[in-house]
Amino acid sequence: MWTRQSRDCFSRWLVTLVGYSVLLAFAIIFVFLVWQVWPLFQPASISAQSAAESSMPYSYQVEAQRRQSGSSGLLWLDNGLDERVQLHADGRFRWYQRLDGDWQLSLQGQLALSSWQAAVLLPGSRTLLVADQEALVHSWFRLHQQLIDRPGIPLHQSEVLALIPLSADTFFSLHPEVLHWHHATTGKRLTELRLSDQPLQQLQLSADRQRMRLDWGAGQSKDYQLHWQHPAVAGGQLWSKVHYEGRREAAYVWQTAAAADDSSPRLSLVPLTSGTLKAAAYAMLFATPLAILAAVFTAFYLPERWRHRARATMEMLESMPTVILGFIAAFLLAPWLEQQLMLFFVLLVLVPAVLLVCSGLWFHWRQRQQKQAEQPGAVLVLSLVAGILTAFMLAPVLEHAWFDGSLLLWLAGQGIDYQQRNALIIGMAMGLAVIPSIFSLTEEVVFQVPASLTQGVLALGASRWQTLSSMVLPVAAPGILAAILLGLGRALGETMILIMATGNTPLLGFDPFEGMRTLTASLALEMPEAAVGSSHFKVLLLAALLLLVLTFLINTLVSLLRLRIRQRYQQL
Amino acid sequence: MQTAMPTTMQTKVAIRDFSLWFQHQQVLDSIELTIPPNQVTALIGPSGCGKSSLLRAMNRMNELMIDCRNQGQVLLDGQNIYQPETDVARLRCRVGMVFQKPNPFPKSVYDNVAFGLRLQGERSRRRLDEQVESALKQVGLWSEVKSRLHQNALTLSTGQQQRLVIARAIALQPEVLLLDEPASALDPISTLKVEELIYELKATYTVVIVTHNMQQAARVSDYTAFLNQGRLVEWAATHTIFTQPASQQTEDYITGRFG
Amino acid sequence: MRQWWQQGSPWVWLSASALLLCLGLFMALLGLIAVKGMQHFWPAPLVQFQLSEQGKPQLGRLVRQISDRSEAATNRLWLLDRGDGLSKENAESPASSGRYLLLEAQQLLPERPSNAVLVQLHDGRTLYGTMLDAAEVWQSQEQAETGLWLELASQRPVLLPAEDIRAYWLPNQLSLWQRGVVFCQEWRHFLTAAPSQNQSAGGIFPAIFGTLVMVLLMAVLVTPFGILAAIYLHEYAPKNWLTQLIRTSVYNLAGIPSVVMGIFGLAFFVYVLGGSLDRLFYADQLPAPTFGTPGLFWAALTLALLTLPVVIVATEEGLSRLPQAQRLGSFALGATQAETIWKVVVPQAAPAMLTGLILAIARAAGEVAPLMLVGVVKSAPQLPVDMQFPFIHLERKFMHLGYHLYDVGFQSPDAEVAMSLVYAIGLVLLTLILLLNLSAFLLRQRLRRKYRLID
């Protein structure tokens, strides 16, 4: 029966359900990302498997007997593709490469050791691993006609029975009684398997490298399952410097399309994170002073009507689609700045200077006339325009005088690379995007400072500015901090401006004349191409999670600060 | 508490040992009060003493406020309204309420008066018309608004709005009408009209009125209860209270020496 | 001097100019987009440049609207004179005249032939040339066809068949009024036609249409949800930690970067939900995905999640501004809570909900990053709504104004040519969004006044 009570009840249930589902939605986003990213951090493992189901043929096998190096003389190693190495017991080697079907000698020489226990060429790669007598696996790779040395991989036992290649970046080292699994690129030990003290006869691997059989002879064998889903991040490549094959030194590398098909992508989040931080830092550098000064002026000096208009305009600016800002930045601002770099710097210095001088003069003049020196009005606009015009006139002159006519050429002479889409551009464009958020909140908290407080100070004979700096700003400080954080949160999550105006090269460092690639830009550009479930896909999700957590923290902080300031105002 | 009342009088609402807390603050303390039918009972007392809270206790409006808790009984025709199985919506139809500031809905005059009736499921246009008309006539507003029944109620003057709100309450034909300082926001002439109205209403309804205006209490009410700091200090026929109060506190209050 | 500093005069000056700068930058930006966007359609005079000496010209930065790529190899160039510094005086020594330095160290002889013609073809190409008197050509060709005889730069006269021509005009002969007419016609064409193959010409109708359909679908999804959630938070929710948690999650939802929401939309909605839908209902079409691929519905859903806090916050603000006396009045008349909410509270707070909805729509219309991931494409073969059953094709990909802007600006082969078109698209997008925001703003103002009246 559809009575009034049941309708009331139904309405209550429906509304409550929807209310809770907002919480649920947020939780799902979080939990889903965590759940997707989780496998990235699962360590590799070897687990025993019942022998019955593993009757499929194994294609790869290694005699697990100690090689008598020195007696047999030399060893041929093969990467299964296009590289072969002939290694002598005393460390001499000849490196062959297959070109158009023939094997050609590309490199020969002497390794930096006199004897070795085991050696291997990793499948599909150019990395040669050689275990010496002192529990160290040396690692070299061929780069063109050169052998590049990589940091060695320490072993836990000096006696090595064999090095067994597993993939382009992992291998086993087989010792008496124990099998270790190493990451070749980073040198990290992934896991280990304890064996019985009986001598092992044979180790077999399946073609897909998912299963392993150990054979002790006399019909005694055991099957294992190998778990390793994401070798591209398993060795801690996400956050540390790695010396990748094909590079001359260790570096943070974000390179998703790997050179060879079966080598894994290089996924260091460091360049992207630093790009995000750099972009946000420059934007905040540009936006914070402007927005806070403007907001304080609006809240404290402007008459009510103008205050409303300024606020409304800022609200409109806040809704400006960032794709438009990005496009203006990339196609208008960037070429302009490249031509007028000097003008930019002159403006930056000259305009505030001219303003200060004018304010001094104005103050002096008003004092001589014995009038209050407050609302400057038209004089201010005039001096602002004057400052800008002076800068326009002065810039070419200074550029001629100091930099031989071109600041860009001069910079290039100093070894500073100027990229057209750089951090200054981002600072201005994204700064413009975050100014409204900082402005609105700052204006609100400054305006809401209880009038009793300001009137009290004004009654003591302080000027408006003294009231502001001694009373209003300290009281409103948590709110202003919240505003800055809010702007920061927006800057960290901004995407379109960054895609369009950064150049999107993953560079490290905080150079103002260089571009960058940010987390958000990578997400937007690479996600559609990443194969579902691949390491790349999951690392992108990790980046998304990172951004989520970062903005979550910032927003929580903002809420807390706003709560604090509200309480403070109520107490006053 | 001192009472000087005939013990055999009839009872419409009986408040028995009723206490009320807002959060942790006790607002009413063991109130014992009897509201006789078809009479006007006035609640007087200094501001903040709990008059409005006591009034709201009679139609369970307190529980719409923040976090309140109560003890004791309020009997309407012998039924405890605080029983869990009480239909609160039905109760509030029987016990109507009018607030200090007129709060008409921003709808037409007609829709305002018909609002409660429609909630009760009244759909017939003819009967609605009749009841709206009779309610407006009872509050003496009919002649003033009959030409603009379908104008927004917010265009009426404050005094008219207050009478409209009373009409809206009595359109439901409640048994008890609770008025919380109904005239305090009005000008003297409107106040007079409302007072006259209250006097007429008691023929049909049991009226409880909160006021801090002594003259008003003296003019319109038959019984008066004096509250102070959440306690019922004295309850008696109005002329008794105003001529020979039993308690010193009451005397101080009505002679204007405190509060 | 000390007094000057103490009285804070420098700070007042600096902060006042900061405000002026912020507002000035914003206004300049708006003005720039408006002017450039309008200019795209204004039939500017045509100037012909004759190279005095043969050679392959080098294009300078400021060249726009060069008639045809192939002409770069000839000795004549057409330019649209948009009044920004191009004049006969300038052109006499063009190598030093700065702004129109387009050929390095080559002399230019500009002229404005009165029979210069600009022809818009149906396939989106624009041709510049001189129109020939048809009678003259007929004598030599001895055949009459309908169409336009053109002398394109340094080529033999060609006949453009009438059916290829969308519109043409003689820019150097038009009166102001005629220019206005052409301007309006070109705008109309721009707003109602589909883009040509190479994206950098033609209209933007599918993009506008796609944006609208997506935004409306999003509104349908987000409105009931956002409003109910706000009602819960303001009318039903008890004051406890759980409510606080819900409130926090609303604020945090608002703070999630839109691209992260896009990632979630792609990974969860498209791959997980869409993939399951496909396996359940469209198993016969697998492996070709139906819902397991970005599309209209997922885009709308993702944006609905993104704009949910906007609706909630605006609605809640409206609810909290409604005087409590209204609710009490309703309760006192024996209304249940549901009746109070649906008959008294919601009708009065409806404008606030509308405000929230409009703000949400404005936000969704301006978002690009999440849409790149969940369903927007550079050119969609079909509109998402058509006359075929079931009329609204939720699984289709669609075009979007913001993304179209990005695409034309960044992916088009000829960036210089596309530039002025991008301004026009930007102008349309900006107008749409500013209008929406303005209406939300005015609505909110009105509501506040009304509540002040009630209270």
Ligand SMILES: Nc1ncnc2c1ncn2[C@@H]1O[C@H](COP(=O)(O)OP(=O)(O)O)[C@@H](O)[C@H]1O
């Ligand atoms: N909404 C409320 N929240 C908290 N305390 C309240 C509220 N309403 C009233 N009170 C408290 O209850 C006490 C009685 O209030 P009330 O009944 O309104 O007094 P009166 O109507 O006699 O002036 C007062 O002390 C007041 O502080």
Ligand SMILES: [Mg+2]
């Ligand atoms: Mg009261």
